[in-house]
Amino acid sequence: MITFRDVTKEYPNGTVALCGRAPQPGMPQEKGMNLHIASREFVFVVGASGAGKSTFLKLLLHEEVPTSGSICVGQFELNNLTRKQIPMYRRQLGMVFQDFRLIANMNVYDNIAFAMRVVGARDKVIRERVVYLLQLVGLSHKVHSKPSELSGGEQQRVAIARALANNPDLIIADEPTGNIDPRMSQELLDLFVRLNEAGTTVVMVTHAHDLVRQYNKRIIILENGSVVADGVFRRPEETRRQYA
Amino acid sequence: MQSSSGRAFLTRMGLRNIQTNRTMSLASVLVLVSCLMLIGLVFLAATNLNSMFAEFSSRNVIMVYLRQGLEDQQVESIENRIKTMGNVKRCTYITSQAAYDRATAKNEGDLALLEGVDVAFMPAGFEVSPERLEDFDATVEQLKALDSGIQSVRSFQGVAAQLSAVQNALTVLGVAVITVLLLVSVFIISSTVQATMFSRQQEIKVMKSVGAAPAFIRWPFLVEGIVLGVMGALAALGVVCVVYVGMSRALEPFFNRLLSGFRLLPVVKQLPTLLPSFVAVGAIAGGGGSMLSITRYLKENIYEEAELEDE
Numbered sequence A: 001m002i003t004f005r006d007v008t009k010e011y012p013n014g015t016v017a018l019c020g021r022a023p024q025p026g027m028p029q030e031k032g033m034n035l036h037i038a039s040r041e042f043v044f045v046v047g048a049s050g051a052g053k054s055t056f057l058k059l060l061l062h063e064e065v066p067t068s069g070s071i072c073v074g075q076f077e078l079n080n081l082t083r084k085q086i087p088m089y090r091r092q093l094g095m096v097f098q099d100f101r102l103i104a105n106m107n108v109y110d111n112i113a114f115a116m117r118v119v120g121a122r123d124k125v126i127r128e129r130v131v132y133l134l135q136l137v138g139l140s141h142k143v144h145s146k147p148s149e150l151s152g153g154e155q156q157r158v159a160i161a162r163a164l165a166n167n168p169d170l171i172i173a174d175e176p177t178g179n180i181d182p183r184m185s186q187e188l189l190d191l192f193v194r195l196n197e198a199g200t201t202v203v204m205v206t207h208a209h210d211l212v213r214q215y216n217k218r219i220i221i222l223e224n225g226s227v228v229a230d231g232v233f234r235r236p237e238e239t240r241r242q243y244a
Numbered sequence B: 001m002q003s004s005s006g007r008a009f010l011t012r013m014g015l016r017n018i019q020t021n022r023t024m025s026l027a028s029v030l031v032l033v034s035c036l037m038l039i040g041l042v043f044l045a046a047t048n049l050n051s052m053f054a055e056f057s058s059r060n061v062i063m064v065y066l067r068q069g070l071e072d073q074q075v076e077s078i079e080n081r082i083k084t085m086g087n088v089k090r091c092t093y094i095t096s097q098a099a100y101d102r103a104t105a106k107n108e109g110d111l112a113l114l115e116g117v118d119v120a121f122m123p124a125g126f127e128v129s130p131e132r133l134e135d136f137d138a139t140v141e142q143l144k145a146l147d148s149g150i151q152s153v154r155s156f157q158g159v160a161a162q163l164s165a166v167q168n169a170l171t172v173l174g175v176a177v178i179t180v181l182l183l184v185s186v187f188i189i190s191s192t193v194q195a196t197m198f199s200r201q202q203e204i205k206v207m208k209s210v211g212a213a214p215a216f217i218r219w220p221f222l223v224e225g226i227v228l229g230v231m232g233a234l235a236a237l238g239v240v241c242v243v244y245v246g247m248s249r250a251l252e253p254f255f256n257r258l259l260s261g262f263r264l265l266p267v268v269k270q271l272p273t274l275l276p277s278f279v280a281v282g283a284i285a286g287g288g289g290s291m292l293s294i295t296r297y298l299k300e301n302i303y304e305e306a307e308l309e310d311e
């Protein structure tokens, strides 16, 4: 699904935000970040502030291009995307943000339908899909509510439904539980896991380390712009040791 | 892209935005109306001046007086040569009698002046109207040298030259005023749409992040700008018509005295030009203005740091 090959990113001001790992004994020096995320995988990306998480997401969204190396997402080779292809590429991604980004003056239904309307979907298709998505995220009873009438957790579920509107193969979530209380966070993560089990690849950047530890999922740890650990941490004790 | 239902939705969105931002919409329409109103009045003034100049220049004749006692044949040959000279719009023969009648008519109140002047004493001649005022002087010189049968040539060349200079200056001024006002209109629409756009950054970001094509993202704003522009144009045209009709009535006695018989052109005659140009100008100012302001927002990134990252 996602392949990074020797990717580096240096911003115009000279800050190197992504790079290869520091030299390891017995290993050749990496030219940049290398990683592969398979289809249907569930991956947490964690790391301290400034570690390069946002840069990683911006590269995935094709808002920034790598200084060197190449990124492949699905059948798209991002270095070769033409301007026309960028919208097509983004339709294959569902984005979920920390601040929900719902449109305040639209109700729940329209917020989700909006994502389909602006890519030209037909009304009948939209109606059926929105009903289905609201069921999926458990908000059928809130269909006419405005975002301001919903709790944080509910708003994020609407945002997830919207991200799924155009049936993407990949969901990219940026700190989706950052503005949500712990109990609701748990429910949201469960929702992501269910989506993943239904076949969607999930990449989630998060700070909620204690939450992450409860899932036996792959974790990629970034530090100073490179991957310092990458693997599935099966038992909570082990995970804790890794971070310490 | 199955675009028809999407476009319909986006069109409704643009129209709804006009209502949502009623105050801003009204403000921009009002300013646009005043700009377009000025443009319309400048245009009408220019058209009237042009027709006034046309009237003036038709009164701008060159009198060619002939020597006494020329043969009919000679007169005819002179007439033919004048007519084929170039820059001659009209050439009319004035007999001695006609010249006498004119003179007496002109000096009605003062017949004593013409006492003792015989009909036969008035020279016959031609009244020549030049085609182009710019070449007035050259034409006069040419007439003077045309034939020995011509006794004298009289003209009002100073007035002619000044008139065409004034006309040119006014044309330049009119074009300049209209251009400036057009730019102002574009700027105003652009800042209105920009102001409403600030509250719609979220929409734009969402549209971008779900993969809406740029043309789709622009569409509601284009609709909004064009509708505002055309509304402004129609309102302005209405105001211009009312003001113009009022002015023609008020100015009628003045023109009657100053320029016998001259009237402001009826506005109905100008409508076939004015209506489409106003609508076009409104649509271009509106559409152009909104495109100008959205381009900046389209460049902005979808992904922007939420500043909540400190450990």
Ligand SMILES: Nc1ncnc2c1ncn2[C@@H]1O[C@H](COP(=O)(O)OP(=O)(O)O)[C@@H](O)[C@H]1O
Pocket (backbone or CB within 6 Å): A011, A012, A013, A015, A016, A017, A047, A048, A049, A050, A051, A052, A053, A054, A055, A056, B309
């Ligand atoms: N647009 C930018 N221009 C210059 N430097 C940047 C820019 N964005 C991020 N950086 C720098 O790149 C590094 C990685 O940043 P970032 O990817 O935002 O990390 P994180 O999201 O993990 O906090 C930091 O040192 C940051 O200051």
Ligand SMILES: [Mg+2]
Pocket (backbone or CB within 6 Å): A050, A053, A054, A055, B305, B309
């Ligand atoms: Mg960041």
